[in-house]
Amino acid sequence: MKRITHIFFLILWLPALAQAQGGLAQAGLEAIQSLTLTNQQVATYSRQAVQQMDAQNPVAGPNDPYTQRLNRIVSRHRSINGIPINYKVYKVADVNAFATADGSVRVFKGLMDIMSDQEIMAIIGHEIGHVVNKDSHDAMKSALRRSAIRNVGAAQDGVIGRLSRSQLGGIADYLVGAKHSRDQESEADDFAYNFLKRNGYSVMALATSFEKLAQKGSSGGKVGEILSTHPDSKSRAQRVRDRARRDGLAR
Template sequence: MNRIASILFLFFWIPAVAMAQSGGLVEAGKAAFAAATLTNEQVAGYSRQAVQQMDAKYPVAGPNDPYMQRLNRIVNRHRTISGIPINYKVYKTRDINAFATADGSVRVFQGLMDIMTDQEILAVIGHEIGHVVNKDSRDAMKSALWRAAGINALASTSGTVGKLSRSQLSGVADYLLGAKHSRDQETEADDYSYQFLKRNGYSVLALATSFEKLAKQGGSGVPQFLSTHPDSRARAARVRNRARSEGLAR
């Protein structure tokens, strides 16, 4: 408990000190309080705004595009996951990436779809939704707002979600796209994906093979969302070991 308190102190106090140097202690205190009391509804609202910015930045596959048709077929059973309504889109770019945000937006990049089977794509989506369900995406959004928005966007006296400027939205979007999670958060998201696959009758080994494919990409080819520690090969081995212990693999 003391460790958690210390982390929260650093999370809110360090940005507050930075703001204090430029805008005074009172303004910094307001910003710290606003970030600390940011509601899930506000986080979802800001996430929605940031995703809209990303949708304008990246080429989005239309409804008749083969990539979008394939994704719709893959996720047809999964329009709601863990009580969260999901909206899916494909970005027509060669990047190997995918992400989910707190408002239920899931974006899959063409480059990822090119190297993954249908069930491997579901494994990746399950991993990303795991971050949303576990509130990791909420925490990433709070960090992004600290970096890009500051007190004016956060300190809403009416309790409603304020609109961010285009430059602020761009900063939030870029931060979310490259946000890294802790070792424990990554492991918990992997476990969520494993259970998601198992619960829906898919092969849990799709999670392992997705990691193995990413490991083969090497270097900058491995996306942020699955490149953090532990490494992809170690994560694949962990999945295979668990599957064997549960009689789901040899």
Template sequence: MNRFSTPLLALCLTATTLVAQAQGGLGRAILEGLGSITLSDAQVAEYSRQGVQQMDAQSPVAGPNDPYTQRLNRIVARHHTISGIPVNYKVYLVKDVNAFAAGDGSVRVFKGLMDIMTDGELIAVIGHEMGHVVNHDTRDAMKSGLRRAAIRDGLASTNGALGRLSRSQLAGIADGLYGAKFSRQQETEADDYSYKFLKSHGYSVLALATSFEKLAKLGGGNTLEVLSSHPDSQKRAARVRDRARRDGLR
């Protein structure tokens, strides 16, 4: 099955490429190491913008008159800004059940996800994805990726080898970053952000629970990467339902 790059993969590729162009060997390692510590929200947004721009160029993006685009635009018409972040939306005409939000406010929803989710469930998923951005999970993941790149480059420089990282090295760094899933706590906090987002805008919070329940039934490879990174979607759905019951929102 074809898998499209995750946002973090694109972000890491873009950030590392920019660093590689600036310095070689140990100097590049030091620069990357510092970047992993001091990476600002503005830098994350810029790297995100460039990374998503690259992904859009390589992906089958639904046109403005496509029914999927029109449906998504209708769903998100009230949400051009989320927690002060300007958001732009596109649909990838890919069968995978997936979606992501990047640090610049780019939200990309896959056709496969739209095919199985209601409008309310899609808003819940978008809220979860944006929760990772608002909570700085995306920034922290990029820092981790740059830190690993610095270590890798530092080791390579001991033999005097200089120059840019090869395409395969860049891919290896990106794969390493992609392998570091969001933690259980980060996922829970993103769930909580989505719950509050739904509640504050008058949506049914139970849409978050039903989205988890649908994902739990899917199994296999075609699952939403972020929401299914822990095998407890049913427990997460139950947690949402319990909270809704306490809030009188059943």
């Protein structure tokens, strides 16, 4: 399995607006593409990349107990903040999950094995928070600025073409090391907190999910990139608990 490098990495391959020629500097081309990348392009490339990842990972079928459980958990949330969401389970032991700008949410078997239903909903809420807050778009532009474009092809008639398998296979390499800022992570946590509160879930599920991740990491458990790319889980859990007490939702 090609390892997913981040719980909410938004994934892209870089389309070219024009064929690179002569003295056009690499930095100049990257800057142009960074500025002209549209939300529609972000969603298009995200969707294509997720389809490629689905083909490379064992996806739980419709009658699989993991799929049935996830469908039960998210049955009320097929659309969040106007974004249609599609959910799948990867039958992979890593404790991980991610969401992308096209509304794809992928939850790993390893995460479901250690989380309660409401904790899974809390993690999903956090990931959707990054999409709603446009953090994924920002991460894509940051990756574009850092990347080295090796294969530049012109878009025909302004239409973005489908990515090749080889291009999709190289996407993660361009995004290795990309992380959301601490403020973006906190804002996604706040989105998840408000989402849980608004929909009648216990906001403490967000705190306990972070505490489980911290415990899993400290015990040497396999947590994929979920801890290495996020702020300290114990601190995040305490922040949720403090807010819940201020809101009268916890002692």
